[in-house]
Amino acid sequence: MRFSILVNGTRRTVEEEADTPLLWVLRDDLHLVGTKFGCGIAACGACTVHLNGVPARACVTPISAVGDAPIVTIEGIGESDWGRKVKAAWLELDVMQCGYCQAGQVMTATALLTKNPRPTDADIDEAMRGNICRCATYTRIRAAIKRAAGLPTADTREQRP
């Protein structure tokens, strides 16, 4: 079937089966490979994109379910104000190790800050717990979200358990 989707502000047409996950449309049809494959069951968050501004797991989102919802991927997230700030904070604090999960982390963090510009540690936990970092760079992910938000980055959770 032919599907017309809006990716990072550009209209793209693809020929695909209705049940093909958006992840493989992005990666193998459109060659937008920044969105990563981790688990295929929405358990790790490596494939996180924005669908209508909301984080979605592209690995379990059939292309037929996308419709007219605008899609933003890591390749396009820097166009938004929050996306730009999040990426800058990620680089400033040198968050990544292997980097494989980080596109997904940045997408989820950007969605969090767009909705909640001054997140608490609990807000960060709630928003980010769906995104696994196998290198466990969680210390810096937390700090970078706070840095992007202009909040102090020191981890003070121990003082208020």
Added chain:
Amino acid sequence: MSGKNTVQQPGAGAKTGLHISRRAFLGAGLAVGGGLLLTLRFAEKASADDATIAAYIKIAPDGIVTLTAKNPEIGQGMKTTLPMLIADELDVEWKNVRVEQAMLDPIYGAQFAGGSLGTPLNWIPMQRVGAAGREMLIGAAASTWGVPRAQCEASKGVVRHRPSGRTLTYGALASKAASLSAPDLDSVALKKPEQYTIIGKFTGGIDSPSVLEGEPLFGIDTRLPGMSYAVYEKSPVFGSRAVRANIGEIKALPGIRDAFILHATERDAAVRMGLVDGVAIIADKWWDAQKALQKLRVEWEPRSVKGQSTPAFEREAARLAGDAPQSVIRRDGDFHAAIARAAKVVEASYSYPFLAHATLEPMNCTAHVKADGSVEIWAPTQNPGPGAKLVARTLGIDAGRIRVHMTRVGGGFGRRLNNDYMVEAAMIARHAGRPVKLLWNRPQDIQHDSYRPAGFHRFKAGLDASGRPIAFRDHFITFGQSGQVASSAGLPRNHFPAGYVPSLEFVQSLIQLDMPTGPMRNPGGNALAFAFESFIDELAHAGGRDPLELRLALYGPPRVLPAPPRQFGMTIPPFDTGRARGVLELVADKSGWARRSALPAGTGMGLAFYYSHFGYVAEVVKASVKPDGTPQVHKIWAAVDIGRQIINPAGAYNQAQGAILDGLGQALHLNITVQDGRVVQSNLNTYRLLRIDEAPPVEVHFLRSDNDPTGLGEPALPPVLPALCNALYIATGKRIRSLPIDPRLLRST
């Protein structure tokens, strides 16, 4: 734990040591397009016949410096660290540095990511390359000006003549420098630490901006013209032969180009991580191949799976522990006589499970077997050299006809020291006659790993009246194949407390295992630390001693123990009890260990120390439990001694914190179980990696002892597991002796 376990990485063998024992020679030449091409040659002697030359430095006329990173980048940061070492001594600005990933090539010597060896093996050689380059550029300037070179100095890519103030940029000097002969690498002077401009500075990962732009860097991102995609389905029971499959039906499915059975070409390929039987499906799109798997029916030849289940392993371990051991690893003094006169005897059994690596980038590889029989491979691998040899052997071609591109690696953790996915891709590509990208799905990745081996320890120790251990015994029940200890399933004979307790026995018995095991981040240590450092804690409490004080007493006064024998041509640094003491005291100070009795009831602090990969690490965990028994980690402190210089603080703190949280996840959740010869877990919902809401604050302190820097990918991982369990003992009075932690054992009753 030292030498033996740390350097026995696949591929880190003889060649690794050659980097240290061989002399290095420098050569110079003109770069394509003008400029200096500085080369480093490792050779036994300076003869021309073995003159293999590697380009490390290219200086373009515009002053842009391109440095080669020879080792794979798996998140450990070597693609940034190694060029930092060259760039600092070369005296160029980091912003003008570009980094190129080397191909696999014998001219570079060993190219691998393992054993936390990147830093100790390259710390001096890479600095010397940079320093030699600087000397040549200064020489070129001095000869241009006709002045003594002693009057010239270099800084930020510019040579300056002090008396006249004249300057020339490296870009302008590069071509001239290329005509000069290179200095003797052993005699080039290196900077003093106070002269460093890049080493020791917080330096972001060289590829990080590209990752956040979504650029194709990882193996999974490889795309070639005319490329197809493949999946490869293997038997859930390791190493079963594929008898037949519904190939015709699969080939008729939409988008499928081909499907066929491949057979193993070597004996014991399953436990050796070679090519094993399977069904390859090739498609125009990966998703089509993946979807076809749902329709695939394969008849696997039945093979005996007797005893190959987690409960059966546990029963066998209990039986073996009660029997005489099968072999002796080490015997000091007379354990039985010593235990007979002990004031107190302590016995405990510890165990830990198999673990999968679960790198977030699933195994994948892209291969092209060309019409002339040569092979080109794009692989996210930690260990490309043995991978190319495996491909050569399996395809029956000369290894020299294989080119391997090292892509960025989405997580290694030891999994990609093996290259099974590489040989699969090559065999499938040869069959296909076109470039093929093989990508495993997650269940295949979890169910066809080289697992961290499970293990069982039956400890018995005797204390004297002062609470000091005088007798210590471990009957280690581990796994093997045909009487040989399985990969990464051994107990080093010098493991603590060997050497510190006068009468000691390490003995061993083996359970037959028909599935593959292999190194996982801090092989040996990631399991042994939990068992030994928990049991030492038990001994401290049994003898009424502070766990910190008992450790300090056991290690004794600061001294350097005799150096272990050289291995693989490498000098193994001796163990320094003063460094152990240093990190123990530092972590105690930073965590407030002495004030721990003031913590509220139900909150405990635990401590552990571990020496591995030449690094000394002590950690303290503060923890309590929820009413349902779930551990709550409040904070973790670490004191780390990896020598006098932290090359890149950005990477160092991140590695230490990540390793600690990696270990925490193992303690809390990770568990691979086996049923009838197959792995039960299949995805990240049942194999539960740590998430951000479970990650406590981690405070890392580096102790800068006056020793050469060593690696940090691994040493910080082990202590957190016993430190947590030791803290939970204080918090609850209950001792965790089996991993992962079962919260039901910690519930308040």
